[in-house]
Amino acid sequence: METIPLFKVHMPESVADPLLETLFSGFIGQGPKVEEYEQLLSKYFNNQNVVTLNSGTAALQLSLRLANVNFGDEVISTPMTCTATNMPILAAGAKIVWADINPDTGLICPKSIESKITEKTKAINMVHFGGIPCDIDEINNVATKYGIKTIEDGAHAFGSEYKGKKIGNHSDFVIFSLQAIKHITTVDGGLLLCKKADDVKRAKLLRWYGIDRDTPRKDFRCEENIVEYGYKFHMNDISAVIGIEQMKYVDDLVKRHISNAEFYDRSLKDLEKIKLIPRSSENLSASWLYTMHVENRDDFMQYMADNNVATSKVHERNDKHDCFSASKCDLPGVDAFCSTQISIPVGWWVTKEQREYIVKLIKSY
Ligand SMILES: Cc1ncc(COP(=O)(O)O)c(C=O)c1O
Structure with missing residues (x-):
């Protein structure tokens, strides 16, 4: 696979x-x-x-x-x-x-x-x-x-x-x-x-x-x-x-991202080892990423990789780089978010079968 x-x-x-x-x-x-x-x-x-x-x-x-x-x-x-x-x-x-950032979102x-x-x-x-x-x-x-x-x-x-x-x-x-x-x-x-x-x-x-x-x-x-x-x-x-x-495709592409994200929201809530990002009912995310929180992130990433699903932190906190060292300060929200955040595949290319497979996998993690 x-x-x-x-x-x-x-x-x-x-x-x-x-x-x-x-x-x-x-x-x-x-x-x-x-x-x-x-x-x-x-x-x-x-x-x-x-x-x-x-x-x-x-x-x-x-x-x-x-x-x-x-x-x-x-x-x-x-x-x-x-x-x-x-x-x-x-x-x-x-x-x-x-x-600082909101540690949940x-x-x-x-x-x-x-x-x-x-x-x-x-x-x-x-x-x-x-x-x-x-x-x-x-x-x-x-x-x-x-x-x-x-x-x-x-x-x-x-x-x-x-x-x-x-x-x-x-x-x-x-x-x-x-x-x-x-x-x-x-x-x-x-x-x-x-x-x-x-x-x-x-x-x-x-x-x-x-x-x-x-x-x-x-x-x-x-x-x-x-x-x-x-x-x-x-x-x-x-x-x-x-x-x-x-532009002929954009509405459909964005819809597919959103539909996959909504599927994850419904299917992955209430899991012990996963914390989802809270959604505002007023706003809509085009869900370029589907990011969530997992305590033992390295283990989780390895488990997903072993089962043929790519995951990534996508971005590292910028303040760790020397080129930004002049701005160093305490950022507890960033510390918390960065220690657990991880993204799973959500884009237009993820089929219904694949998203079901991903959910099943996460549920048995
Ligand atoms: C949050 C964010 N801002 C800005 C950019 C820069 O965009 P570009 O690669 O088109 O210069 C990126 C690129 O990936 C990004 O993720």
């Missing part, structure tokens, strides 16, 4: 024809396909302010820039995430200040955030770990009180909903990743959704060296004055054409 994987690339065969057409069209940079993809995404998120980029990490770096995070400023963040959430803060020359704690705010705090990063929405309203209320910008890292949360609205509509900046193993992929890619149209305008300049691509010029890129420096963060038409095709 082949191992049931924790992640799988979704690349439909139907992408082949449009991909080849764009590949040989003579235009493969940022062009009409990027615009078409942005329009589709705007419809999906019900938000006009969508900017496509070449990675989720680029989207985070750009949000920090738009949030006016500069050298010496502080950004409050969570260590319980992919290092990609936090490295852009260092790249901006700012200091990371860790807030792994999500950043609004009270801890408020206790870490100083005069230097410019932004708050919240991560919807595994797809579960953070306490967005509470965090935004704290941010508004102190005049601070908020960034949602929704890399795990494509299709998640907070209080009946898709993630992508609640904060100053929301980012998504379209990297290989996310719900949908453009091979590599990222999205930035902004609250304000002015931020979109600036983001579109900054993603391409600060150059306005829409103003007609006589000689290629020559006569325009660049007002502020930018990056090479834009998406290209090859990625966009893949993204356009993926």
Whole structure:
């Protein structure tokens, strides 16, 4: 029996024809396909302010820039995430200040955030770990009180909903990743959704060296004055054409993640050795991960591997890395969550038979 994987690339065969057409069209940079993809995404998120980029990490770096995070400023963040959430803060020359997390859910704690705010705090990063929405309203209320910008890292949360609205509509900046193993992929890619149209305008300049691509010029890129420096963060038409095709499948893919997660919620509750993550009835997790708590995690991982089911911690706490050592502090919630959290396969590729097999296996653990 082949191992049931924790992640799988979704690349439909139907992408082949449009991909080849764009590949040989003579235009493969940022062009009409990027615009078409942005329009589709705007419809999906019900938000006009969508900017496509070449990675989720680029989207985070750009949000920090738009949030006016500069050298010496502080950004409050969570260590319980992919290092990609936090490295852009260092790249901006700012200091990371860790807030603690809820030991049950792994999500950043609004009270801890408020206790870490100083005069230097410019932004708050919240991560919807595994797809579960953070306490967005509470965090935004704290941010508004102190005049601070908020960034949602929704890399795990494509299709998640907070209080009946898709993630992508609640904060100053929301980012998504379209990297290989996310719900949908453009091979590599990222999205930035902004609250304000002015931020979109600036983001579109900054993603391409600060150059306005829409103003007609006589000689290629020559006569325009660049007002502020930018990056090479834009998406290209090859990625966009893949993204356009993926949008035909996204609702079904997300539904399958959610259906598998709901099956686990029903089937694994009340087990002695497993503690499930509590769900809010107000919100919907797109369940990129299905994370739970197990006391003897190493034993459990070995048992699952012996029975051909992949499991993983997926992310290690970032504060253990030397590159983040300047931010060290006590984080009892992170200690507790990290000591038991583990994810099992939940994605669109997990069949009904496979999820039943996984449940049976866990019940007899
Ligand atoms: C939580 C989180 N944030 C950000 C990213 C970065 O996304 P990308 O790989 O598209 O740069 C990832 C990537 O896996 C992630 O898991």
